[in-house]
Amino acid sequence: MPPSPTAITPETIAQITETDVAQLADRLETDNYESAFESLKDWHLLRAIAFQRPELAEPYLYLLDLEDCDEA
Template identity: 60%
Template sequence: MGTKSSKEKDKEIDIDKLTAADVAELAARLEADDYPSAFESLQDWHILRALAFKGSNLIEPYYHLLDMEAFDEC
């Protein structure tokens, strides 16, 4: 029922292990907005958002990509 395939598990990312270079690469993909599908861009966006909620300073240069409102969960 709720089991993930091995392909889905491979895509899981531990945000605690992301480096500044990883986040820069992710942000570059978001800024270019060149994805085969909207779902792939959402995956990157959710990773960046998770870093923001965690309070990571890695996203500071890319905060504009989140377009978060004052009433958002932050």
């Protein structure tokens, strides 16, 4: 997996593979981080992947706990 970027760019997301996303999801599932900030980096990366390349993130959307918002 490419190192977690400080700024997630479209170029970064374009280079991510299905294997990278599976490894990212595995880290999020095991939740074995030294700090909450490390897990947040992975969570934000998965979220960016879900928006820019949804086909890669679809099996792992449950990790994002996204809810529909009704702003009406």
